[in-house]
Amino acid sequence: MDLSKTDVLPTRSKARLSNSNLLFLIAAVIFIVMYVFAVISFPGSFMQFQTFVDFFNLNAPLIIMTLGLCIVMIGGGIDISVGSVCGLVTMACAVLLESHIGNVWGAILLALGIGIAFGLLQGYLIAYLEIQPFIITLAGLFLANGLLTMLHKDPINVTRPDFVALRDFDIVIPFLGTKNRLGVFIPCEIKPGVIVVVVLIVLLAALMKWSRFGRNVYAVGGNSQSAMMLGINVKRTIFFSYVLCGLTAGIAGFVFIMTTGAGNIGNAAGFEMKAIASAIIGGTLLNGGVGNLLGAPIGTLTLLIINELIRAAGVQSNFQAIISGLLLYLFIVLQSVVMSLRDRKKISLALPPWVKLPWFRNKEQSV
Amino acid sequence: MNMQKVMTRMSHLVLPISVLLLLIIINLIKGADYFSITVVKGALYGNIPNILFGASELVILTIGMTLVTAASQGQDISIGVSATITSAIFVLFVINAAEVTLVTIIAGFLISCVAGLLIGAFNGILVSIFKVQPMVATLILFTGGRSIAFMIDGKLSPILANDISNQIGTVIPGVPIQTPIILTVVFIIITAWVLKTTNLRLYAQSVGINPSAARLNGINPKKIIFLTFLIMGVCTAVAGFIAVNKAGRHDSVNLLKLIMMDAILAVAIGGNSLSGGKFSITGSIIGAYTIEMLNRTLLRLEVEPEAIKAFKAVFIIILMVVSSPVVRDFTRKIMDRVRTLGLIDGVLKRHAPETAAVSSPGSIKRKEE
Structure with missing residues (x-):
């Protein structure tokens, strides 16, 4: 309930929203506006509950990756190796599952192991040897990509019966669904990856909000010098943020192969930039110290809705990239303008007294 | 005493030069004929000219990247994409011209430079006025830029089939050195002249070290950051011009793909901090040639093409560990x-x-x- 605690250093007056929450609020409002716009312009497809669920079904790996990346970015770092690590995990799992010793549990362990190994390596080099994160994670990107191509070059389709059963497993929600043209009722289906996403969102958001580690990450990202003076172990905090990011990349890899069921060199290629873009749209600043983990799924979904809208409008495929670039431009400028106006104290989000959102109850009490 | 002064001034070049020497030693162990140069049709060929030839775009982009990094405390990740857009404009101009002469090529190049300036201004306004981090600001162009280049092309990879482009991409008859190398050297000399005669180096460094202190001392940080992005735009135009003439056709999907990673790496190998401040263009240039040499060394050592990236990564990690502050x-x-x-x-x-x-x-x- 108390979101104002997410910033370790309180803003000047308690009555104002913290930067994290303001950016999150902007992202959430834009997401809702986009979705309403989508529903109005294409009521046939976007009204269906399945369409909404499919955003999660098909893009669960990206959301998971963005969560981990957000933690690193709040801590003031960057990790551009997440996409390649995810791709490496899919291929390694596929090779393991197709060999005679493989089983699903082994694949899960392998996925987590690869992710944590990359996290440990990068975290140690960045936190304890004080090397620039961009370069180390760039090397991580090359390493994961190189290992992926060394491991196997051709696409592998996993045919193990127990894995295929897991891949095809759908959770059916009987009361939500749509009728197709013939009048047959099709219930809504959810992939198991979505449950992983929801669990991770809840777990990591709680971790960042209420645990000591989470608050340390905000403090370190805001100002590592003053965090150190407050007695926070800066190096250990940075180290664990990278380990956590590696772990989420590993999980994302397993969810990826659980959705598609095949290992391929092109898996998760270019996801790192998508994840960074989603994190930015979700209100995380690259400087560190500002961000809300709930913004990660919102940012990802906003990016995806933009793409889906353009696809639904039937525009030429080249315009897709241009329009998503333009929208990214709008987001970034909007965020920047709002932040700079706040610094000049020209606006403070003064809500009328009759708006009683649960988040702001604390503010009203303090006034 | 004088020697000591020189040593302290050159201390930042120790890392790139020692890496370069290490690579040369590895190459010499592999085969003693590493430095051999042959003359084919009046032009020099061999390992060293090939490295200088192959790294020409990277060197030019690295110069711009060093300036941007120094002043804005961040990196421009859209350089490959901007070079693709500027070269698409160049190709469009040359193909639509009635007759391809040297004047047409130069006019096309100048127009592409203007496009580069516009791109630099776009990024620079975002970074300097809206105070967006450079990586985020350039992510916009990175996302949509290749599609813009594709739309300028209008069709799949137009071909530059004329003698002058061919000569710019390879050799001019009678000149023993490949043209891209000459262009790179000219560009380096111009940069050195600009840095020698203007206050750009001092201003960029002071803005990069502390923007508010620079402002109090009468330097406008916004202007300087904007200026570095404009210079970056010109660099991308020149690099795109060389790259497209080298390739002979404009491939908007793959032209200079992922070169920003190499450019940032070159800046880091050159002993520059990626969080802005003091910079050394010499170090960056040596870093760029080192990367090209590393790529070619791995090929020469008969590392499998699939494993090259992994080897490169291990090399980078070792290099960074050795040069890390701890x-x-x-x-x-x-x-x-x-x-x-x-x-x-x-x-x-x-x-x-x-x-x-x-x-x-x-x-x-x-x-x-």
Whole structure:
């Protein structure tokens, strides 16, 4: 309930929203506006509950990756190796599952192991040897990509019966669904990856909000010098943020192969930039110290809705990239303008007294 | 004393030069004919000219990247994409021209430079006025830029089939050195001249170290950051011009793909901090050539093409660990200890006065750093 605690250093007056929450609020409002716009312009497809669920079904790996990346970015770092690590995990799992010793549990362990190994390596080099994160994670990107191509070059389709059963497993929600043209009722289906996403969102958001580690990450990202003076172990905090990011990349890899069921060199290629873009749209600043983990799924979904809208409008495929670039431009400028106006104290989000959102109850009490 | 001054001034170049030497030694072990140069149709060919030829775009982009990094404390990740857009405009102009002469090519190049300036202004306004981090600001162009280049092309990879482009991409008859190398050298000389005659270096460094302190001293940080992005735009235009003439056709999907990673790496290998401040263009240029040499060395060592990326990554990690501040402090401590032991040894042997007089100021100076 108390979101104002997410910033370790309180803003000047308690009555104002913290930067994290303001950016999150902007992202959430834009997401809702986009979705309403989508529903109005294409009521046939976007009204269906399945369409909404499919955003999660098909893009669960990206959301998971963005969560981990957000933690690193709040801590003031960057990790551009997440996409390649995810791709490496899919291929390694596929090779393991197709060999005679493989089983699903082994694949899960392998996925987590690869992710944590990359996290440990990068975290140690960045936190304890004080090397620039961009370069180390760039090397991580090359390493994961190189290992992926060394491991196997051709696409592998996993045919193990127990894995295929897991891949095809759908959770059916009987009361939500749509009728197709013939009048047959099709219930809504959810992939198991979505449950992983929801669990991770809840777990990591709680971790960042209420645990000591989470608050340390905000403090370190805001100002590592003053965090150190407050007695926070800066190096250990940075180290664990990278380990956590590696772990989420590993999980994302397993969810990826659980959705598609095949290992391929092109898996998760270019996801790192998508994840960074989603994190930015979700209100995380690259400087560190500002961000809300709930913004990660919102940012990802906003990016995806933009793409889906353009696809639904039937525009030429080249315009897709241009329009998503333009929208990214709008987001970034909007965020920047709002932040700079706040610094000049020209606006403070003064809500009328009759708006009683649960988040702001604390503010009203303090006034 | 003079020698010491030179040594301290050159201390940031130790890392890139030692890496370069290491690579040369590896290559010489592999085969003693590494430096051999052959003359084919009046032009020089061999390993060294090939490295200089292959790294020409990277060097030009690295120069711009060093300036941007120094002033704006961040990196421009859209350079490959901007070079693709500018070269698409160049190709469009040349193909639509009635007759391809040297004037047409130069006019096309100037137009592409204007496009580069516009792109630089776009990024620069975002970074300097809207105060967006450079990586985020350039992510916009990175997302949508290749589609823009594709739309300018209008069709799949138009071909530059004329003699002048061919000569710019390879060799001009009668000149023994490949044209891209000459263009790169000219560009480096112009940059050196600009940095020598203007205050750009000082201003960029002071803005990068502390923008508010720079503002209090009468430097406008916004202007300087904007200027570095404009220079970056010109660099991308020149690099795109060279790349497209080298390739002979404009492939908007793959032209200079992922070159920003190499450029940032070159800046880091050159001993520059990626968080802005003091910079050394010389180091960056050596870094760029080092990367090209590394790529070619891996090919020469017959590493499988699939494994090249992994090897490169391991090399980068080792390099960064060796040059990391913690390891550097550690070696400095050990060196000091060795020196102190030597000093004590000298005292015992009663040769103390000269040794102490020479070595103690050096060690004190080093501690101050």
